[in-house]
Amino acid sequence: MYNQTEIIKDTTNLGPEGELIINMGPQHPATHGVLHLVVTLNGETIKKIEPHLGYIHRSIEKMCESLTYRQFIYVTSRMDYLSSHINNLGCALLIEKGMQIEVPERAKYIRVILSELTRIASHELWLGAMAMDLGAFTPFFYTFREREMITEIMEETCGARLTMNYIVPGGLMYDIHPDFQKKVKAFIKQFKEKVTEFEDLVTNNIIFQSRTKGIGILSAEDAISFGCTGPVARASGVSCDIRKLYPYDVYDKVEFDEIIETAGDSFARYIVRVKEMNQSIRIIEQLIDCIPEGEFVGKTKNVLKLPKGEFYTRVETARGEFGVFIVSEGGTNPYRIKFRSPGFSNLSALNHMAAGSKIGDLMATMGTLDLVIPDIDR
Amino acid sequence: MSNEEIKEIISSTLPSATYDETGEWLNVIIDSKDWKKIAAECRNGALQMDFLFCLTCVDWKTHLTMVYHLTSTKHRHNIVVKANLDHAMPEIETVCDIWRTAEFHEREVFEMFGVNFLNHPDLRKLILEDDFKGFPLRKDFEDPINMIKL
Numbered sequence: 001m002y003n004q005t006e007i008i009k010d011t012t013n014l015g016p017e018g019e020l021i022i023n024m025g026p027q028h029p030a031t032h033g034v035l036h037l038v039v040t041l042n043g044e045t046i047k048k049i050e051p052h053l054g055y056i057h058r059s060i061e062k063m064c065e066s067l068t069y070r071q072f073i074y075v076t077s078r079m080d081y082l083s084s085h086i087n088n089l090g091c092a093l094l095i096e097k098g099m100q101i102e103v104p105e106r107a108k109y110i111r112v113i114l115s116e117l118t119r120i121a122s123h124e125l126w127l128g129a130m131a132m133d134l135g136a137f138t139p140f141f142y143t144f145r146e147r148e149m150i151t152e153i154m155e156e157t158c159g160a161r162l163t164m165n166y167i168v169p170g171g172l173m174y175d176i177h178p179d180f181q182k183k184v185k186a187f188i189k190q191f192k193e194k195v196t197e198f199e200d201l202v203t204n205n206i207i208f209q210s211r212t213k214g215i216g217i218l219s220a221e222d223a224i225s226f227g228c229t230g231p232v233a234r235a236s237g238v239s240c241d242i243r244k245l246y247p248y249d250v251y252d253k254v255e256f257d258e259i260i261e262t263a264g265d266s267f268a269r270y271i272v273r274v275k276e277m278n279q280s281i282r283i284i285e286q287l288i289d290c291i292p293e294g295e296f297v298g299k300t301k302n303v304l305k306l307p308k309g310e311f312y313t314r315v316e317t318a319r320g321e322f323g324v325f326i327v328s329e330g331g332t333n334p335y336r337i338k339f340r341s342p343g344f345s346n347l348s349a350l351n352h353m354a355a356g357s358k359i360g361d362l363m364a365t366m367g368t369l370d371l372v373i374p375d376i377d378r
Numbered sequence: 379m380s381n382e383e384i385k386e387i388i389s390s391t392l393p394s395a396t397y398d399e400t401g402e403w404l405n406v407i408i409d410s411k412d413w414k415k416i417a418a419e420c421r422n423g424a425l426q427m428d429f430l431f432c433l434t435c436v437d438w439k440t441h442l443t444m445v446y447h448l449t450s451t452k453h454r455h456n457i458v459v460k461a462n463l464d465h466a467m468p469e470i471e472t473v474c475d476i477w478r479t480a481e482f483h484e485r486e487v488f489e490m491f492g493v494n495f496l497n498h499p500d501l502r503k504l505i506l507e508d509d510f511k512g513f514p515l516r517k518d519f520e521d522p523i524n525m526i527k528l
């Protein structure tokens with residue numbers, strides 16, 4: 001990480017081609033968090049982008065080493081705060097796999113419904129914020145109208161709107177709210193009516209298209225090499241949906257399509273996310289009426305002890321593959337824990353994608369990467 | 379590909395590699411000097427391990443262990459490659475020319491564990507400040523001011 005003063009010193013040392021170094025961030029409206037990009041420009045053309053991370057680094061991995069297996073799940077909500085349910089789910093799945101805990105069917109159904117609601121909420125927020133970065137302010141209000149319905153459902157059932165902490169090893173913390181099914185159905189009805197508004201406002205908008213088509217192209221080989229996952233890789237034609245490849249909970253019982261585009265540009269990434277929202281609705285529709293009755297949490301011991309060994313699980317968050325790697329010594333705390341966050345790997349491709357394009361296009365490229373900074377810094 | 383076939387392919391390149399099949403995936407334990415050779419074989423050979431999805435390090439107090447999780451997007455098989463490093467002077471060859479995602483991940487391991495990646499193009503601190511002293515994810519790291527012990 002540079003000190004600010006050092007960079008200012010650097011800018012006086014112009015290169016032979018009139019090289020200019022610009023600091024984007026840490027406080028920049030388009031980064032939606034504290035991400036610091038040092039952009040080297042030649043005129044308006046980007047030569048190099050160097051991300052500087054760590055402004056909200058909390059060393060979650062070190063912190064988790066002193067927390068028990070019940071406690072550390074709550075910290076993971078604070079990483080990718082837009083996919084907090086799915087982060088919790090990844091950790092719960094790992095402990096269930098390691099200790100062979102039986103999860104009741106009811107809990108599995110509810111977990112998948114909540115994961116998909118989280119995914120829609122995350123993509124809605126991304127859509128509004130990304131359109132705003134490109135100068136369209138109206139979609140922000142439209143998407144937040146639907147997102148508000150989801151956060152209300154979450155608030156009623158989980159007791160929180162953003163960091164839910166609702167999933168525990170073995171199932172759920174408590175049962176769903178009696179109105180849950182009714183409210184989710186009302187949300188699906190409204191979403192289906194209003195989703196065409198995004199199409200009219202954004203997808204078919206000629207200004208939006210010309211700002212995103214052919215911008216920030218990432219080829220399939222590069223996407224794999226840079227470790228990109230999620231909508232970023234799927235827009236480049238890489239099949240990488242963990243829900244399809246390694247199904248967890250009840251994803252093997254529902255029908256949905258893995259959305260794959262081949263253009264690899266910003267517009268393709270946009271299309272993937274919009275279509276994914278429709279697939280999430282499809283999953284919820286299949287499950288919402290057939291949540292089985294029964295227990296919402298399986299029988300677990302009060303103190304969880306993972307057997308000695310190494311464990312890895314992966315889940316599909318709204319941003320891509322989230323992996324949890326735990327080295328256990330058989331005690332109540334993990335010996336070493338590593339979170340493979342999707343944003344960290346996706347960000348590493350930014351320099352490759354944006355080099356050679358204009359600085360104005362950086363907003364579109366970065367916006368469609370869907371970066372969540374706490375997820376990158378951890 | 380089954381574990382036996384993978385073992386055969388790796389053993390033909392590196393006869394000294396040992397295997398551990400107790401976990402979910404096949405663990406290949408190698409000497410750190412052979413890593414570059416094995417990495418190129420895994421990526422370009424018959425295994426087609428084109429996706430390095432997790433790169434990390436574990437501090438065992440007596441030594442450090444580099445852990446590489448590899449998968450193939452074509453064949454869908456996974457392996458874990460492990461290499462033990464000396465605790466006092468940890469060094470291993472970089473693989474960021476084979477898998478480009480390794481560039482960021484190696485920088486993270488460099489600042490958190492102090493592992494020196496030989497021939498890395500840009501080995502600087504990524505998350506921590508430049509003047510940060512010590513390697514926070516090592517077990518012997520102490521920070522009486524910022525670290526809260528539970």
